Amino acid sequence: MKKITNFLKKMMFLMALMLINQSFAQNGVLTGKVTNSKGEAVIGANVIAGKKTTITNNEGVYSISGIPNGSLTITVTYVGYKTTKKEAQINGDTTVDIQMQEDAANLEEVVITGVTSPKAKLKSSVSITTMDVKQIEQSAPRSTAEIFRTIPGIRSESSGGEGNANIAVRGVPISSGGSKYLQIQEDGLPVLLFGDIAFATSDIFTRFDGNVAKIEAIRGGSASILATNSPGGIINFISKTGKTEGGRVTTGFGMDYNNFRTDFDYGTKIGDGLYFHTGGFYRVGEGVRKAGFTANNGGQFKFNITKEFENGSVTVYAKFLNDRAAAYMPMPLQVSGTNANPTWGSISGFDATHGALQTPYLDHNIGFGADGELRRTPVADGMHPITKAIGASANFNLDNNWKISENGRFASNSGGFIAPFPAEVGTAAAIANSFGAGSTLTYADNGAPFSNPNGLVSRIHMFDTQLNNLSNFMNDLKVTKKFNNVALTAGYFKSFQNISMSWTWNSYLQEVSDNNARLLNVTNGAGGLLSDNGLYAYGVPAWGNCCTRNYDTQYNVSAPYASVSVDITDKLVVDGGVRYDMGKVTGSFAGSSQIQFDVNHSGGTLSAPEQSVSVINNAARTAVHYDYHYTSYSFGANYSLSASQAIFARTSRGASAKADRILFSGLNYMDGKYVNSLDFLTQTEVGFKQKFTKGYLYATAFTAQTDEQTGFEATNPTALVKNNYKSYGLELESAYNVSDFSLRGGLTYTKAEISSGTYQGNQPRRQPKVMYNFVPSYKFGKGKHAFGLSFIGQSKAYTQDENKLVMKGFMITNGFVDFTLTKGLSLNVSGNNLFNTLAITETEEGSITENTTNYVRARPLPGRSISMSLSYRF
Numbered sequence: 001m002k003k004i005t006n007f008l009k010k011m012m013f014l015m016a017l018m019l020i021n022q023s024f025a026q027n028g029v030l031t032g033k034v035t036n037s038k039g040e041a042v043i044g045a046n047v048i049a050g051k052k053t054t055i056t057n058n059e060g061v062y063s064i065s066g067i068p069n070g071s072l073t074i075t076v077t078y079v080g081y082k083t084t085k086k087e088a089q090i091n092g093d094t095t096v097d098i099q100m101q102e103d104a105a106n107l108e109e110v111v112i113t114g115v116t117s118p119k120a121k122l123k124s125s126v127s128i129t130t131m132d133v134k135q136i137e138q139s140a141p142r143s144t145a146e147i148f149r150t151i152p153g154i155r156s157e158s159s160g161g162e163g164n165a166n167i168a169v170r171g172v173p174i175s176s177g178g179s180k181y182l183q184i185q186e187d188g189l190p191v192l193l194f195g196d197i198a199f200a201t202s203d204i205f206t207r208f209d210g211n212v213a214k215i216e217a218i219r220g221g222s223a224s225i226l227a228t229n230s231p232g233g234i235i236n237f238i239s240k241t242g243k244t245e246g247g248r249v250t251t252g253f254g255m256d257y258n259n260f261r262t263d264f265d266y267g268t269k270i271g272d273g274l275y276f277h278t279g280g281f282y283r284v285g286e287g288v289r290k291a292g293f294t295a296n297n298g299g300q301f302k303f304n305i306t307k308e309f310e311n312g313s314v315t316v317y318a319k320f321l322n323d324r325a326a327a328y329m330p331m332p333l334q335v336s337g338t339n340a341n342p343t344w345g346s347i348s349g350f351d352a353t354h355g356a357l358q359t360p361y362l363d364h365n366i367g368f369g370a371d372g373e374l375r376r377t378p379v380a381d382g383m384h385p386i387t388k389a390i391g392a393s394a395n396f397n398l399d400n401n402w403k404i405s406e407n408g409r410f411a412s413n414s415g416g417f418i419a420p421f422p423a424e425v426g427t428a429a430a431i432a433n434s435f436g437a438g439s440t441l442t443y444a445d446n447g448a449p450f451s452n453p454n455g456l457v458s459r460i461h462m463f464d465t466q467l468n469n470l471s472n473f474m475n476d477l478k479v480t481k482k483f484n485n486v487a488l489t490a491g492y493f494k495s496f497q498n499i500s501m502s503w504t505w506n507s508y509l510q511e512v513s514d515n516n517a518r519l520l521n522v523t524n525g526a527g528g529l530l531s532d533n534g535l536y537a538y539g540v541p542a543w544g545n546c547c548t549r550n551y552d553t554q555y556n557v558s559a560p561y562a563s564v565s566v567d568i569t570d571k572l573v574v575d576g577g578v579r580y581d582m583g584k585v586t587g588s589f590a591g592s593s594q595i596q597f598d599v600n601h602s603g604g605t606l607s608a609p610e611q612s613v614s615v616i617n618n619a620a621r622t623a624v625h626y627d628y629h630y631t632s633y634s635f636g637a638n639y640s641l642s643a644s645q646a647i648f649a650r651t652s653r654g655a656s657a658k659a660d661r662i663l664f665s666g667l668n669y670m671d672g673k674y675v676n677s678l679d680f681l682t683q684t685e686v687g688f689k690q691k692f693t694k695g696y697l698y699a700t701a702f703t704a705q706t707d708e709q710t711g712f713e714a715t716n717p718t719a720l721v722k723n724n725y726k727s728y729g730l731e732l733e734s735a736y737n738v739s740d741f742s743l744r745g746g747l748t749y750t751k752a753e754i755s756s757g758t759y760q761g762n763q764p765r766r767q768p769k770v771m772y773n774f775v776p777s778y779k780f781g782k783g784k785h786a787f788g789l790s791f792i793g794q795s796k797a798y799t800q801d802e803n804k805l806v807m808k809g810f811m812i813t814n815g816f817v818d819f820t821l822t823k824g825l826s827l828n829v830s831g832n833n834l835f836n837t838l839a840i841t842e843t844e845e846g847s848i849t850e851n852t853t854n855y856v857r858a859r860p861l862p863g864r865s866i867s868m869s870l871s872y873r874f
Helices: 002-025 133-138 144-150 428-433
Strands: 027-035 046-049 052-055 061-068 070-077 084-090 127-132 154-157 166-169 182-186 212-219 233-239 246-254 258-271 274-287 296-309 312-324 331-337 342-345 364-368 374-378 383-398 402-427 440-443 456-469 472-483 486-504 506-511 520-523 535-537 548-567 572-590 592-595 613-616 622-642 645-657 678-691 695-713 716-738 741-754 770-780 785-794 810-822 825-832 840-843 854-860 865-873
Touching: 027 070, 027 084, 046 061, 052 061, 127 133, 127 695, 133 212, 133 770, 144 154, 144 770, 144 785, 166 182, 246 274, 331 402, 364 456, 364 486, 364 506, 364 613, 374 402, 374 456, 402 428, 402 506, 402 854, 428 440, 428 456, 506 520, 548 613, 572 645, 622 678
Parallel strands: 182 233
Antiparallel strands: 027 061, 046 052, 046 070, 070 084, 127 212, 154 166, 212 233, 246 258, 246 865, 258 274, 274 296, 296 312, 312 383, 331 342, 331 854, 364 374, 383 402, 402 456, 402 472, 440 520, 456 486, 456 506, 472 486, 486 548, 506 535, 548 572, 572 622, 592 613, 622 645, 645 678, 678 695, 695 716, 716 741, 741 770, 770 785, 785 810, 810 825, 825 865, 840 854
16 A cells, blocks of 8 residues: 555656646747848847837847747837738747848838828828938937928928927928928827917927937828818827837937936836836036026926727827027128128127027026016026926727727916027127217126127127916817728817917127127216116117017817828829818907116116116007918829839818917907918929839929918017918938948928019028938948938028028038947937038028128027937837
């Protein structure tokens, strides 16, 4: 009996060992190497095996443990390569190597911007550019606006700093500023309802960081029926979702300028069909121009969480932005020669490529706010956007080929904008004599006579604008029904935009210097002091004290829209749509009046500036209560010539409504019939798309006609702008890969002219005929390292519509070098404007006195700046 018992024990022990061994054998480790078509390692590729994910190391190798036996689909993705899927049979420890194919064109990439339903580029009858993070970083941008310079057809005057850029498309004019005809979006909803709000343009409230997966940009096309105030196009920042696990921490600093910035982002799967992504940045420093103080200080944080269901998904997202960045206004330059062939240059003592009007001697501005209170604004606040936003989007495929999409967001927006603007640049004698014969200038800090070697003085108007309330609610709901080869979409867009601002502009005198410029006091011929510490007026008397003002207005917009898409054949798709925007505007605004007031609370005799102080005249507010409406349409067709070729054509018409730009006295704001609230844009385009084995080519010919009604320009509020314009041109975009070398580029030719008014037949101001960008790059060290250049430029343009003074063409050269130090760790050195080119983007003056030295106010691109960053991907 004992023998039998021992035998049974041994048998049970052996069976236990076999069961344990079997249980371990049911799971194994999946390993392999990911390479490109040349057998080189693809570093940082995302590998998904079942519910587990990882990334390849610096040898292109991946390893995932705990993989159960059986059949499995392995999916590998990486920027610039086609998504690769491979079926594998897992049996314990298994090795599966995967080869990826480069995809420079990615014409099969699905686009979601400006279309009623996601479509591949090749099958879309629109002109669209997509840029992933890698492509954006190759152009070494220093601001959001500089990213847009590499988009064909887009003219981005990125000389104003982190925001406040003038952005135009296809020869459509920049008559007031901002991006009037082109809408900037985040995840499919506009950042602000109007792109040209004075001192609150959309790019001021937009930041590029590690949260962005890609940017999609549409020119013309269906933008007019799928977004409000966007007949020219849409630029959409699309966020990462965390569906692909991974993150990055990057710390960078300026090597030849004062700036420090840290970025982070991370996303992953946290449950069955549940993903999250979060990220942001913080930076601090003086910036690329010499401000004399910390001009850039702040950051952004974003978060989203996505739940996928069997038939759709829901995403909840949030954003917090609180950032300060220097705003660069036009600055003093000298011009000689002739209007047609001028010689532009820096003034002695003021470097136009690195200098700034900001100075530690003028560190704040004081005046009366919207409610009659004294307020003080630090000049270091610069452009100061504050956003607290929360939103949600949902997409579901329903029974019987129905689909519903909902995207809504509330954003609490506020902040401020303060920057010194040179209302005049002249000799000390001329500026002094403007206060009366015999007047003299002395330094405000020590009373010494003015002695700057260049002999020049700037009359500064401090643009001090408080953004009290720019909060908005945006919601876009659409439903699609498919019937065989027909898809019908009906949608409803709703928006409520607040625009509440208070302007407190004052006047100063300041020497022309880029080295801590000093303020100047002015004394009249009788010895009377006419200024206090450089401030000679609480207001801007040189402009008729126009700019102490307040407006509180609300814009309630409803826009139903509908579209249809029909697959006529397997190759031919036609589509069309219509949109009806209805706007209701309410509120009021007030201008200025003059009072005597002891601003400095000295208790004694009022100083000269205190004897006439601009205040907001709330007792004489102008009521605003009017409606507007307009109809937009777009019709297009796409024909696939082959699997790699397509042609398309489209015609569209839309409008952009005015907001604060018309809130100056002189109109009947109680009746929409008397308010020139709408500007119309009509476009026609024909395009060709060609995909090659290692590249692509897009070509789009276009025409545009703009009917622009009367509006005001913030930097010259007494000037009304009313013109019609027309343009035609050609956009080219291409990319090609040859072994380790790749080249991307674009070129836009535009022939634009003013078609009405005093300057009929002239070329619109600041509009070049040719814009181009070329971005070559080269990988070395078995693909671990890379370096590249970007060449961005344009031909000459006129400073103003009168077509006299010419701004010369320019080319900006940027560069980068990336070194992979070890697994996940890389070092980047980037340079912008490597040759320190003087590139003028706008000028206040329309002409000069020929063959003599003239002093003008112009806004050039910043000069050379070099930065270094260290990144760790995980």
